[in-house]
Amino acid sequence: MVAEFRMPSLGADMEAGTIVEWRVKPGDEVRRGDIVAVVDTDKADIDVEIFETGVIDQLLVPVGRRVPVGTPLAVVSTGTASPNGSTAVPSVAPVPTQPPEPLSGPLPKPLSGPLTEPELRYSTVLRRLAHHLGVDIGTVTATGPDGSVTRDDVVRAARPPSGVLEVLPSAAEAVATEPLGVGGRPGERSVTMRRAIANLMARSNREIPHYYVATDIDMSTAARWLEATNAQRSVATRLLPAALMLKATALAARQEPALNGLWVDDAFVPGSGIHLGVAVSLRTGGLVAPALHDADAMDLDTLMQALRDLTQRARTGRLRSSEMADPTITVTNLGDQGVDTVFGVIYPPQVALIGLGKMVERPWADHGMVGARPIVRATLAGDHRATDGRTGARLLTALDALLQHPEEL
């Protein structure tokens, strides 16, 4: 039996990706979770993992080629007999597909000509955008690389170009003129990164009716516990306050499952676990928000090491596809940047974003006494289509309660 390995969707803002490097060649054995390719998503080079175990039969897309999400990249022989006698089944299907062509011979088509299966040429995001704008995507004039339809093409089809639009170089043109698949081009990366962030955040503000709640959390107990814990540890095993706060956030999200998941096709889809997106600002500008998988189940040491690893790989551009694809709720911690309050913009299709500010000493009244305490302001931006402020408030209250017992985190 054979399966197809397709260009994965590495985040809601990704429409296409470029193969930067193949880590496998025909004949190589692969196991589920192996890194088989490096893909440039415009934001970063991502190590892409395969979901199949088997032998690589054929590579369909060469290095340097930019293809839409869902495009078959390789054929994998899985070695097991097909139960229904069909010659091929799609392995990972981010978009609805027809079965690929039977493998009676070599498949030169994806390399040389346009793709044959119309749906595969459009990402979910594009199809939804076209639907939203009342555009028949099959009739859109494609200006993207290799004849692919870009977001701008869809927008142009919905609205005849005005003089202003004619003057401005479109994002699609900018993409088309960029050299592809070459690493080490920070200047261009920052341009594509800004564009990817712009697209996603514009979509967030356009589509998501945000509500905001905030609460001040007394961190005295947590800070004392952390200080005492770290005093007994060598540098490499010390915990940052961020580790405590991320763990507490994951547990709070578990208590409020309506905030942990995705908004897809006018309905809420609960997350399959607490995959905590962590907004990591890159030193060269921009940010990515990869996932800490099942963060609620990690102990603090595991979470701290995972956070260090994730931050480091985010900054050196070596994130994995599974980390980019599936955060269910995101945390952005701007405490290090010295601000008290974060007013978050949700990462679509997620439905909530938690913002953490700087830990500052403030006057704090407790049992009729005023004292100076370390305080963190936690905010939550929620998608009003999915939940109401009451649910957001409950999550922040739970977060506060959890941080009062750091030894239990």
Added chain:
Amino acid sequence: MTDLSPTDVILATLAQVAPEADPAALGPDADLRLELDLDSMDFLNFVVGIDERTGIDIPERDYPRLSTLNRCIEYLTGRMAEV
């Protein structure tokens, strides 16, 4: 123990933590976190890097003494002399 001078250790570690910055161009009394845009994870990696190079484990309570290049050198010189 290392043959590197405290200055070398600090500059090499900073270069590792903030590869796109030029630590050598830093003013000796400029605030490191501010000038190099180090967040708490970067700073932790800085302290871990010093430990890896010199075997000197800097306790958390001493972090405030590592605020500038000059203060780092002063601190590390003192600690290396103890060994």
